Amino acid sequence: MAAQLLEEKLTCAICLGLYQDPVTLPCGHNFCGACIRDWWDRCGKACPECREPFPDGAELRRNVALSGVLEVVRAGPARDPGPDPGPGPDPAARCPRHGRPLELFCRTEGRCVCSVCTVRECRLHERALLDAERLKREAQLRASLEVTQQQATQAEGQLLELRKQSSQIQNSACILASWVSGKFSSLLQALEIQHTTALRSIEVAKTQALAQARDEEQRLRVHLEAVARHGCRIRELLEQVDEQTFLQESQLLQPPGPLGPLTPLQWDEDQQLGDLKQLLSRLCGLLLEEGSHPGAPAKPVDLAPVEAPGPLAPVPSTVCPLRRKLWQNYRNLTFDPVSANRHFYLSRQDQQVESCSLKKTYSDPNPQDLWL
Numbered sequence: 483m484a485a486q487l488l489e490e491k492l493t494c495a496i497c498l499g500l501y502q503d504p505v506t507l508p509c510g511h512n513f514c515g516a517c518i519r520d521w522w523d524r525c526g527k528a529c530p531e532c533r534e535p536f537p538d539g540a541e542l543r544r545n546v547a548l549s550g551v552l553e554v555v556r557a558g559p560a561r562d563p564g565p566d567p568g569p570g571p572d573p574a575a576r577c578p579r580h581g582r583p584l585e586l587f588c589r590t591e592g593r594c595v596c597s598v599c600t601v602r603e604c605r606l607h608e609r610a611l612l613d614a615e616r617l618k619r620e621a622q623l624r625a626s627l628e629v630t631q632q633q634a635t636q637a638e639g640q641l642l643e644l645r646k647q648s649s650q651i652q653n654s655a656c657i658l659a660s661w662v663s664g665k666f667s668s669l670l671q672a673l674e675i676q677h678t679t680a681l682r683s684i685e686v687a688k689t690q691a692l693a694q695a696r697d698e699e700q701r702l703r704v705h706l707e708a709v710a711r712h713g714c715r716i717r718e719l720l721e722q723v724d725e726q727t728f729l730q731e732s733q734l735l736q737p738p739g740p741l742g743p744l745t746p747l748q749w750d751e752d753q754q755l756g757d758l759k760q761l762l763s764r765l766c767g768l769l770l771e772e773g774s775h776p777g778a779p780a781k782p783v784d785l786a787p788v789e790a791p792g793p794l795a796p797v798p799s800t801v802c803p804l805r806r807k808l809w810q811n812y813r814n815l816t817f818d819p820v821s822a823n824r825h826f827y828l829s830r831q832d833q834q835v836e837s838c839s840l841k842k843t844y845s846d847p848n849p850q851d852l853w854l
Contacts, residue, residue: 492552495531496521497598499582501552505542509534512545520602587615680758691749698745708738 494501496517503515509529513521518530519542527536575584575594582596590607600609610618715735722728752759816832827836 488555492548492555497580497601499580499596499598499601500555501548502580504545504548504552506545506548507534507536507542508540512548515542515544517602518542585612586610587612589615676758676761680755684754687749687754691747694745694747698747702741705738705741712738 489500492500494504494514494517495511496513499514501512501514502517504512505515505518506512507518507529509532511529511531513530521530522528522536527538528534529536576582577584577596577599580596580598582598584594584596586595586597586600586604586609587593588595588599588604588607588609591604594612595604595609600607712735719728719732719735722731817828817835819828819832822828822835825837828834829836
């Protein structure tokens with residue numbers, strides 16, 4: 483109790499803390515040297531307690547006796563702290579500026595302050611006790627921790643869903659790739675068989691036609707030799723002087739038989755190709771039309787042999803400047819088989835229409851005739 487009264491007597495009325503470098507005014511009141519100078523700078527030279535003016539020209543002098551008492555108090559045994567108030571500020575934590583215990587928290591500056599700081603630097607700032615500020619901060623951190631845990635749970639759920647979707651995409655891609663590979667393998671095998679068969683048929687037909695050509699060539703050579711011999715015999719008779727010999731031998735001279743027409747060679751391109759030409763043209767057209775979309779280049783395929791008169795017609799290119807523009811607004815439209823005219827035939831999954839009657843043509847068709 484006595485120590486508490488003593489500390490109250492040694493407390494500065496400005497900073498409410500123990501005197502730091504105490505000075506005495508002419509009126510007898512004591513203050514910290516720094517506190518009274520700061521007060522005079524803001525409120526004029528007068529005593530903060532009794533308002534007595536401080537004489538002009540006078541100097542503040544240090545109170546030696548009071549300074550000695552303060553040294554004894556600071557060096558004395560520590561006071562009984564009483565019952566444990568619970569968790570609070572660290573007793574060893576002191577203000578680096580004033581040496582006082584850090585008892586308050588300045589919310590404006592965001593730091594722990596002592597009682598002297600609240601009077602000087604933080605007088606107009608928002609302050610709170612350390613334990614109250616700790617409870618407030620703990621509540622905020624717990625709320626933030628709960629939000630963070632919810633976000634972590636949500637992120638983990640999304641991560642699992644993303645992994646599930648990625649796995650499904652991989653499985654689906656593998657199945658699609660296997661299916662496409664199988665279809666293309668079957669298609670390539672069928673095309674290879676058709677290719678081999680067509681080449682073999684062409685080779686056999688070529689061999690037969692060339693053999694027939696050689697026979698005709700041999701027949702023509704034999705006829706040419708006979709004609710040449712007959713011509714030579716005629717020239718010899720014309721040079722004969724003896725009339726009897728000329729007449730006798732001219733009667734025995736027989737001209738070579740007639741040549742006869744040239745046998746046409748058995749070679750027909752359409753017959754050799756058969757339905758293969760139409761099949762390949764339709765297949766190439768289908769692949770080009772279905773595959774010619776933006777980003778997938780399609781080159782026209784020419785099925786005609788090089789420098790051959792009248793072979794397979796080349797497939798027209800389906801990629802032209804106008805078609806590229808039309809592909810920007812491309813839609814895979816289909817015809818309605820129910821409302822289609824009875825004189826038209828729908829094919830290719832109702833995407834192509836053909837006239838059932840080839841005899842009747844229309845130069846300028848009427849839209850009412852096309853649809854019922």
